[in-house]
Amino acid sequence: MSEPEYREVEAEERRHLLRSFGYWDIVVLGALMGAGLGFLYGHGHGSRVEAWRVFAGMAIGALCALVAGWVKVQGRARERFFTRWAAERQWHYEAAGRPFEDTPFLQSGDKRRASDFFSGFWPELGFVLYQHKRIVGSGRDEQVTNYLVLHFSLGRPLIDLLQISPRSRAAELEAKLFGRLSGLGERIELESAELDQHFRISGLRGQEDELRRLLTPSAIVRLLDFQRALPDGNARFEIVGTNVAFLVEKTLSPKRPQLIVELLELWRPIAVWLTEEAGPEAQPPATVGESRPS
Amino acid sequence: MTPVDVVLALLVLVGLLVALSFNRLVRLRNKVNEAWQDVDVQLQRRHDLIPRLVEVVEGYAAHEKELFDELTRLRSEAEQASGAAAQSAPESELATALAGAVAVAEGYPSLRAAENFLSLQKEIATTEDEVAAARTIYNGNVRIYNTRIQTFPVSFYADLFGFEPAEFFQGA
Structure with missing residues (x-):
């Protein structure tokens, strides 16, 4: 076994996440939920539903899902890297x-x-x-x-x-x-x-x-x-x-x-x-x- | 507040600072003395090991008499010296001679395997480590103390209160 490199492990995790269908489903779901919340917010504040509120909600929802994915990548990469790094030393x-x-x-x-x-x-x-x-x-x-x-x-x-x-x-x-x-x-x-x-x-x-x-x-x-x-x-x-x-x-x-x-x-x-x-x-x-x- | 009050307040403040500084100097001087006691204890341990080494090695290498006589002479010289500076040279010579005697003794296979020599060898190594550590601590204290009494503003009154620079121990 060779000494692991954190950047490699992190890149591997990122690739894995981006390739997974579940992740993009969650991003789309986040966008839809954000759009829904934007619609409800606009509806609650006036008679007309403004398109920009829906789009803003959609963007925020998608962004939250992307950030959550990124945080998950960091956590998983950290754990995998340290596990491999420790195993190298029989720890x-x-x-x-x-x-x-x-x-x-x-x-x-x-x-x-x-x-x-x-x-x-x-x-x-x-x-x-x-x-x-x-x-x-x-x-x-x-x-x-x-x-x-x-x-x-x-x-x-x-x-x-x-x-x-x-x-x-x-x-x-x-x-x-x-x-x-x-x-x-x-x-x-x-x-x-x-x-x-x-x-x-x-x-x-x-x-x-x-x-x-x-x-x-x-x-x-x-x-x-x-x-x-x-x-x-x-x-x-x-x-x-x-x-x-x-x-x-x-x-x-x-x-x-x-x-x-x-x-x-x-x-x-x-x-x-x-x-x-x-x-x-x-x-x-x-x-x-x-x-x-x- | 009159100018007299200001002068009095300043004098009180200066007096307080000098008193605090004096106490600190006394503490530092005590630390130097305390650390020297430690060095002295470790040097005494070294001195005590020499007759034991001579006794153990003589049985196996009687013809190394000159070496043991030299070791005993250096031990006696080191014991007669007093103070960090005076003890530096004889202690260094003694340490070198002791290391040499151990190296010579190691050349005898039967001695190298003897239980009492092995334990003595270990004790000598531990003592030498402790001498080196005690010297490091002592010289560290001397450095702090000397710097303190030789720098402004303490240098103005350190001499007045009888704080003399301490001597470094250069011995091994």
Whole structure:
């Protein structure tokens, strides 16, 4: 099998749609319905039925059907492309599923959505990588942030809670002024000033020594290397027992699937370090929809 | 508001900024010291591994005595030095000699297969990684701290409050 090209898959889907009789039937049906609505609208607003209203309705109806077809092509092409792309790497792809909610940040936000699940082994570590949408607020105040999440399980629990989140001066000022902390845990300051500039590290109260033992100088250097490689990624790392989630603020696009490989490569030293710390046996990858508390 | 009030307000503001900056400098200096403690711990781990390496290898390669004597001498020199700048050269020499000794030991097939040598070899590799990482963190802290005290406006009063530039650790 050769590496699939998204443009080819998309063009193939478009050709398939244009060749299908059903599609043109729907376009004609859309035009007829639009014409009917235009007629009814004109009839309701005066005694004379103006031809332009019927034609405008017809055009709008046909256009809606064409756009719906185009959206369908995009969706199908995306799914087919990612399935083939994942199969090339002996991974599995699912377009939809429930988001993981087993770490504090993955649980946060008013609503959560998930899509584009990739699961498999990389190289020996079982993982699930997916697109996580965190939604805060509603209506016009709704804020949606897209994260690419790498989720995997360790052989044994490493620590009750470790959160490494991007340092936000605004959030810290808010915490100082109103005593409100966005994270769950107690803040821990490590010896690196550079790490302190970029990340806020927290763990459970009373577990500071355990965290310090875990975050050795070489672990800190790995985190800093990641930060330097992806300075605008708003990277987060979370460990809760055996569950590990790495997040970056990125949107997955079939036009640039290499982003997945690039991120996996960047995450790799940190993931290897964690699996070594936890023990050599990594658990098999969780399948989509499995072991996810709702 | 009279001009005196304006001057007083400005003085209070400047005083507040200096106080905040002073606290930040103290925090940075503490970070430099903390990171140096880490480097020191890792260097001590390296020093502790040398007698163990000599002991393990001597049993298999007694005629490499010169090499072990040199290693012991360099270890003692490195232990006598104090401070980041002073320790840089002896630690580099010691690291090179240690790598050389491990390479020589690897040349003995019976030693290469010995369980205690293998575990020691792994421990040396881990320690060297940790030394390198601790050095990176320490030098990073020194860079941030030195830049802070040598740039305007902190450079005006850093010296006054006794904030001296920290030394980089160039050793391996």
